[in-house]
Amino acid sequence: MTGQLVNLKILLVNLSTCRLFSLKFRRRIKILNIMDISPFASPLYLLAKPAGARCNLACKYCYYLEKGKLYADRPTEVMSEEMLERFVREYIGAQTMPEVLFTWHGGEALMRPLSFYKRAVELQQKYAGGRRIDNCIQTNGTLLTDEWCRFFKEQGWLVGVSIDGPQEFHDEYRRNKGGRPSWAQVMRGIDLLNRHGVEWNALAVVNDFNGDYPLDFYHFFKEIGCHYLQFTPVVERGQHHADGRSLASPTEAGEGGVLDFSVSPEQWGRFLCAIFDEWVREDVGTYFVQLFDATLANWVGQQPGICTLAPTCGHAGAIEWNGDVYVCDHFVFPEYKLGNIMTDSIVGMMHSERQHAFGQAKRTALPGQCRGCKYLFACNGECPRNRFAHTAAGEPGLNYLCKGYYQFFDHVAPYMDFMKAQLERELPPAAIMEAVRREPGRFGA
Numbered sequence: 001m002t003g004q005l006v007n008l009k010i011l012l013v014n015l016s017t018c019r020l021f022s023l024k025f026r027r028r029i030k031i032l033n034i035m036d037i038s039p040f041a042s043p044l045y046l047l048a049k050p051a052g053a054r055c056n057l058a059c060k061y062c063y064y065l066e067k068g069k070l071y072a073d074r075p076t077e078v079m080s081e082e083m084l085e086r087f088v089r090e091y092i093g094a095q096t097m098p099e100v101l102f103t104w105h106g107g108e109a110l111m112r113p114l115s116f117y118k119r120a121v122e123l124q125q126k127y128a129g130g131r132r133i134d135n136c137i138q139t140n141g142t143l144l145t146d147e148w149c150r151f152f153k154e155q156g157w158l159v160g161v162s163i164d165g166p167q168e169f170h171d172e173y174r175r176n177k178g179g180r181p182s183w184a185q186v187m188r189g190i191d192l193l194n195r196h197g198v199e200w201n202a203l204a205v206v207n208d209f210n211g212d213y214p215l216d217f218y219h220f221f222k223e224i225g226c227h228y229l230q231f232t233p234v235v236e237r238g239q240h241h242a243d244g245r246s247l248a249s250p251t252e253a254g255e256g257g258v259l260d261f262s263v264s265p266e267q268w269g270r271f272l273c274a275i276f277d278e279w280v281r282e283d284v285g286t287y288f289v290q291l292f293d294a295t296l297a298n299w300v301g302q303q304p305g306i307c308t309l310a311p312t313c314g315h316a317g318a319i320e321w322n323g324d325v326y327v328c329d330h331f332v333f334p335e336y337k338l339g340n341i342m343t344d345s346i347v348g349m350m351h352s353e354r355q356h357a358f359g360q361a362k363r364t365a366l367p368g369q370c371r372g373c374k375y376l377f378a379c380n381g382e383c384p385r386n387r388f389a390h391t392a393a394g395e396p397g398l399n400y401l402c403k404g405y406y407q408f409f410d411h412v413a414p415y416m417d418f419m420k421a422q423l424e425r426e427l428p429p430a431a432i433m434e435a436v437r438r439e440p441g442r443f444g445a
Helices: 003-015 065-071 081-093 114-127 146-155 167-173 183-195 214-223 265-282 290-299 346-350 353-364 402-424 429-438
Strands: 045-048 099-104 132-139 158-162 200-206 228-233 316-319 324-326 337-340 396-398
Touching: 081 099, 081 114, 081 346, 099 114, 114 132, 114 146, 146 183, 158 183, 167 183, 167 214, 200 214, 200 265, 214 265, 228 290, 265 290, 265 402, 265 429, 290 402, 324 346, 337 346, 402 429
Parallel strands: 045 099, 045 316, 099 132, 132 158, 158 200, 200 228
Antiparallel strands: 316 324, 324 337
């Protein structure tokens, strides 16, 4: 590893966002020579689902809520203490890195009591074996209490809060099972996190409704003091299954049937460009937008920190409450199940030929239009789950959001070129803000 490369990485860390699912803490990223570690020179991650698909909300666009139907014949849907210990022991033992990150996910992760997570911490300490243990948890925020927040603060947990912007945007789809809105409860939860000094990120879903109001959306997060923001485009297709599930799996072909809450490619492009234009003029180095940071990482030839924009995937699986392991959190379908930790090793599953093939297919299955695209290095075809459209030549496998991503990358190219040059000279990328003010014509502004 060259000195210049290390410096670039360090500078990127200074700009990069703290993302729940990037599986690293921004403040704790270290430059490691991973080639000194064997047998597998890469981290391994499992998103744990201690309450399965259980949730106190019934968000209309939720991709995970119906996963409970996969276990409809089981008497319970919560991780037992026996399974918890097995998971903690096996997961730590599977790592080749000195730092281990546990990511608690759902459904709604707080559907398990606080005592469950206190026990998890005890088990982590028991089996740490000298490794550093970090934890992050994703929640809808409605069940947060002072007791929960004190625990998160004392243990140094990072909390991801799902919130879709201002009340009108959020309550459009994020309601409870009785149809009641949830925004006020989420804001109460955020207030509790702030009062207790808990580090938190926002995870916001971009849909057909809020996708038309990018600046209202972005300004809301700035107004509530959220400096670490990730937003995810929702794209789902309908497909009836015999067990009652209604969402299509990635293997079910066809580009029709996109559900009405999905963001359109055109919306997604306009949304990203509008927010970027404000961010690049006012907020670089102050507000951290995951997608923008990941784009810059790709621009300078570094790992982007998020699987969607990486060349390959497959390093992060999902483990259900009963120990079932799936190739990815967005691929929890029967055909993507790898095994179960009660009978199969985590290392064996996550480093299997099947998992390797799944991860490599992100690159090898790209259609010709993608392989010839000038922004392939920045996009890498995005997530395979969204590759159900057809190219202009009729070839399958094009990402549904391709048009939007192309618009975004084309729009930000001159800004990214400038920030890349800054990094190569070991200068702060935030200088882009002054450059835009001083020479707006240089960037097409």
